[in-house]
Amino acid sequence: MPEPAQAANDESGDILLEVRNLKKYFPIEKGFFRSVQGYVKAVDDVSFTIREGETFGLVGESGSGKTTLGRCIVRAIESTDGQIFFRLPDGESVDLASLEKSDLRNVRKYFHMIFQDPYSSLDPRMSVLEIIAEPIRNNKLLSESRQIQDRVRELMDKVGLDIQHLNRYPHAFSGGQRQRIGIARSLAPSPSLIVCDEAVSALDVSIQAQILNLLEDLQEEFNLTFLFIAHDLSVVEHISDRVGVMYVGKLVELADTESLFSNPRHPYSEALLSAVPTTDPEVKMDRIILTGEVANPADPPSGCYFHPRCRYAQDICAQETPPWKEISARHFAACHFAEELELRGVGPER
Ligand SMILES: Nc1ncnc2c1ncn2[C@@H]1O[C@H](COP(=O)(O)OP(=O)(O)OP(=O)(O)O)[C@@H](O)[C@H]1O
Ligand SMILES: [Mg+2]
Incomplete structure (x- = not known):
């Protein structure tokens, strides 16, 4: 693994990404x-690490660049600049951003991205057997039909699908079951990193909980590492070890989940957290309404991108880009006043 580049790195534990x-x-x-008139800076100079076996949550309003970041990591799209170091099972580190297509083919099996809509991401003309077997065949992991079928049955069982339904088609399954098929497919080549992009957002709350529990069980059993992208902060709080907050293509805060939720250090995180619903009638809902539009990533404001919407903004915020600082142990934020502001988090009493 190359030398860590900046303070965003957390060196405890083995770094996978x-x-x-x-x-x-x-x-x-x-x-x-x-002719090129300008650029949408969907991801703009983002740095972070994910440890092996960790769940790293990524939050931020619509358009903040979460999906684009995930797609760059799994090399579904080419990044413009920067590196994505990924540790292979044999310990060797490769830069996914610059890997030649031919070499990429050999490492693709180690990471996978799961999307929000479990229906459109499954080919309706393929049976469950074919869907789950496809990555096994593509990666030439098994060749005999008998072995492939056994492996598919094993995976179906792991994700809680009835193995009798092997030859059914996606339309015969509910949303939750379809997401299970997608998860079985992603597990087929034994990956180490799974990027979940709003993987449970389209599901009913009770089904969401089942899928989240399944992901947690699978993580433990297979030592999986998750990059978990979601709008729903309650879900992210539940599943993540650490959380990164994105705003207009940039990371503005990164901390252990408990630290971020109870003691946010960026006004944007505070505003997002104020919208987390509470089940305790004693706890007063005091939502911070974010005024103004999300900044345009093609033409962001000067200084801190959040300053036009920030209720604490001072002159410097419009003039200077706030530095990325470690405010307390393992807690990073990019705000000129991160140390001074008394921001409100959400307590464990919810
Ligand atoms: N292929 C593309 N071409 C041009 N602009 C794009 C493309 N894909 C994404 N964008 C832009 O990049 C920015 C980030 O989009 P992205 O989909 O990554 O955000 P997101 O955080 O995943 O949002 P959401 O929460 O709605 O899923 C947006 O301004 C979006 O319009
Ligand atoms: Mg998205």
Whole structure:
């Protein structure tokens, strides 16, 4: 593993993934000649690490760049700049961002991305057997039909699907079951990293809980590492060891889950947390309404991107980009006043 680049790194435990200064700029093309007019800076200089076996939650409003970051990591899209160091099972580290296509083919089996809509991500013309067997065949992990079927049955059993339903098609399953099929498929090549992008958002609350429990059980059994992207902060709090908060393509805060939820150090995180519902009638809901639009990633404001919406903003916030600082142990934030502000988190009494 290369030397850690910046303070965002947490060196305790074995690091499976290190994202370093990652950028993804989408060109804005106009006119007949498609000349480039500017860039949507969907991911703009993001750095963090994920330890082996850890669940790293990623939150932020719509358009903050979460999916784009996930897609860059699994190399579904090419990043513009930066590195994505990933440790292979044999201990060797590769930079997924710069790996040649031919080499990428050999390492793809070690990471996988699961999406929100379990229906559109499963081919309706393929049976469950074919869906789950596909990555096994593509990666040439097993060749005999008998062995492949046995492996598919084993995976179906692991994710709580009835093995009798091997030859059924996706439409015959409920949303939760379809997400289980997607999870079985992602597990087929024995990956070490799974990027879950809003993996439970489309499901009913009770089904969400079942899928989250399944993910936690599978994590323990197979020593999986998760990058867990979600809007729902209660879900993220439940499942994550650490959480990163994104705003307009940048990480603005990163901390252990408990520390972030009880003691946020960035006004944007405070506002997001104020919308987390409480079940305790004694706890007064005091939601911070974020005024104004999310900044445009093609034309962000000067200084701190959040300053036009920040209720604590001072002159410096419009002038200078706030530095990324470690405010307390393992708790990082990019706000000029991260140390001074008395921000409200959510307590464990909820
Ligand atoms: N292929 C693309 N071409 C141009 N712009 C894109 C493309 N994909 C994403 N974007 C832009 O990049 C920004 C980040 O989008 P992204 O989908 O990563 O956000 P997100 O945090 O996942 O949002 P959501 O919570 O709604 O899923 C947005 O401004 C989006 O419009
Ligand atoms: Mg998204």
